Amino acid sequence: MVMTIQAQAQKDKISYNKDSGTIEVNGEAHAQLIKENAPGQLGINKNFIITNLDGEELIYMVFTQQDIYDARGQKTKTESYYVINFLESGKSSRKNGTLSGSGAAKLVVKNKLIINGEISPAAEKKFHLKY
Secondary structure, three states: HHHHHHHHHOOOOOEEOOOOOOOOOOOEEEEEEEEEEOOOOOOOEEEEEEEEOOOOOEEEEEEEEEEEEOOOEEEEEEEEEEEEOOOOOOEEEEEEOOOHHHHHHHHHHHOOEEOOOOOHHHHHHEEEEEH
């Protein structure tokens, strides 16, 4: 019983191999991450495509910026965020800030979005409530 509790208490080891684009969980391939340059970002920020191991596209994360103006029409700041599109359901959510490849991989794995190569409907619903 103690071993079972310890095994459940251990966190998943999530890694992203930049060379192959593989997202691994505890050393096993889980999904693929493909990077694209976000328009107008000079290669700094990326868009991400998450696919299953068969190459089927599941999630598309689009880097976006929006200028914020005050009541007089003066630009006060620029907000950066990702629009996270779930391709099967057509639903999307917004994640504020920027992401690296490993950050995008962790977001997918920690939210348990992919199970057996497909988007988990329950996990997707929870994700949309969170973001």
